[in-house]
Amino acid sequence: MSGNEVEMMKARLPAPAQERLQSLRLADGRATVVLDSSGLAAGEREVLEESVREALSRESGISDVRVAMTAEREGQGARRKRIIAVGSGKGGVGKSTVSANLAVALARAGHKVGLVDADIYGPSQARLLGTEGQRPVARDKKLIPVESRWGVSVLSMAHLAEPGQAIAWRGPMAGNALVQMLEGDWTGVDVLIVDLPPGTGDIQLTMLQRFKPDGAVIVSTPQDLALLDATRAIALFDKGGVPVIGLVENMAGYVCPHCGETSDPFGIGGAQAAAEERGCPFLGRIPLDISIRRESDEGVPPAAGDGPRAPAFAAIAAGVTAWMNAP
Numbered sequence: 001m002s003g004n005e006v007e008m009m010k011a012r013l014p015a016p017a018q019e020r021l022q023s024l025r026l027a028d029g030r031a032t033v034v035l036d037s038s039g040l041a042a043g044e045r046e047v048l049e050e051s052v053r054e055a056l057s058r059e060s061g062i063s064d065v066r067v068a069m070t071a072e073r074e075g076q077g078a079r080r081k082r083i084i085a086v087g088s089g090k091g092g093v094g095k096s097t098v099s100a101n102l103a104v105a106l107a108r109a110g111h112k113v114g115l116v117d118a119d120i121y122g123p124s125q126a127r128l129l130g131t132e133g134q135r136p137v138a139r140d141k142k143l144i145p146v147e148s149r150w151g152v153s154v155l156s157m158a159h160l161a162e163p164g165q166a167i168a169w170r171g172p173m174a175g176n177a178l179v180q181m182l183e184g185d186w187t188g189v190d191v192l193i194v195d196l197p198p199g200t201g202d203i204q205l206t207m208l209q210r211f212k213p214d215g216a217v218i219v220s221t222p223q224d225l226a227l228l229d230a231t232r233a234i235a236l237f238d239k240g241g242v243p244v245i246g247l248v249e250n251m252a253g254y255v256c257p258h259c260g261e262t263s264d265p266f267g268i269g270g271a272q273a274a275a276e277e278r279g280c281p282f283l284g285r286i287p288l289d290i291s292i293r294r295e296s297d298e299g300v301p302p303a304a305g306d307g308p309r310a311p312a313f314a315a316i317a318a319g320v321t322a323w324m325n326a327p
């Protein structure tokens with residue numbers, strides 16, 4: 001079989017199989033396909049195997065399809081890194097705040113967590129995680145992420161650009177920086193959170209195609225759901241074939257800085273119902289609380305401490321963990 005034919009056969013495979021393809025050979029009418037099955041539950045492996053059989057058995061010249069799955073090598077650090085994108089339909093809804101705190105809460109729950117700040121023109125993760133002024137070094141042409149005090153390693157444009165300078169890079173340079181960050185040395189990390197830029201434009205879609213996340217978390221405010229911005233974000237991930245893990249409702253209810261009582265100008269439960277109507281599970285709600293903004297500005301994520309907001313972030317992290325562990 002010529003190299004060209006092999007490439008054509010590869011192109012016939014469904015996208016999830018292409019991503020996991022380790023080798024494809026054809027000899028005497030028999031196609032032998034080897035796929036990386038790490039991180040997949042038994043049922044998912046069967047579905048993947050069946051989809052490969054179905055795609056290739058339709059090809060002329062192939063009479064037999066053999067699919068082999070490489071087993072996960074336990075104890076050898078071969079656990080597959082999960083990429084979880086955090087997106088929103090529009091800016092300013094607290095997507096970066098939720099990304100940072102979700103990352104910290106996951107790390108507190110025992111995960112090895114990395115965070116990529118994909119918001120090239122408005123990076124905020126260095127501030128949120130208190131890593132401003134730190135510069136990543138490169139080893140073997142790979143960026144080594146910066147370590148925060150919260151058990152989360154991070155790469156952001158804020159670590160790459162000169163401090164205090166506006167980032168006025170053109171598209172390709174910005175795209176390059178994003179690729180370098182995503183292809184950084186994330187060895188040992190089992191969850192990589194990607195804080196996407198706000199909105200649902202081409203950059204987001206291109207990024208989703210090139211570094212296809214395993215799942216996505218949508219952040220919205222209660223009003224957004226009514227205004228359908230969050231729905232657009234859900235549609236973006238659907239279009240990219242990325243499962244939506246769930247929705248986080250941020251700035252839901254207002255915590256009075258004087259008495260600590262929470263009031264709910266938009267009512268409770270509307271966002272959850274609206275999300276579920278759109279087939280999007282609900283992960284939890286975070287109130288509008290001045291202490292979240294203050295601590296975030298100081299580089300101390302509320303999820304890292306024992307304050308009143310930490311449990312809400314821990315609950316969201318637990319929802320994400322349950323999704324990752326689901327068979």
Ligand SMILES: Nc1ncnc2c1ncn2[C@@H]1O[C@H](COP(=O)(O)OP(=O)(O)OP(=O)(O)O)[C@@H](O)[C@H]1O
Pocket residue numbers: 088090091092093094095096097098119122124198250251252286287288289290291292293294296297
């Ligand atoms: N639940 C909250 N309570 C109080 N302040 C919050 C809350 N969530 C976010 N903020 C504040 O709102 C502002 C915007 O948050 P953030 O930068 O996380 O939003 P974003 O959606 O990532 O915005 P951008 O579109 O600029 O990337 C910040 O000052 C942040 O501290």
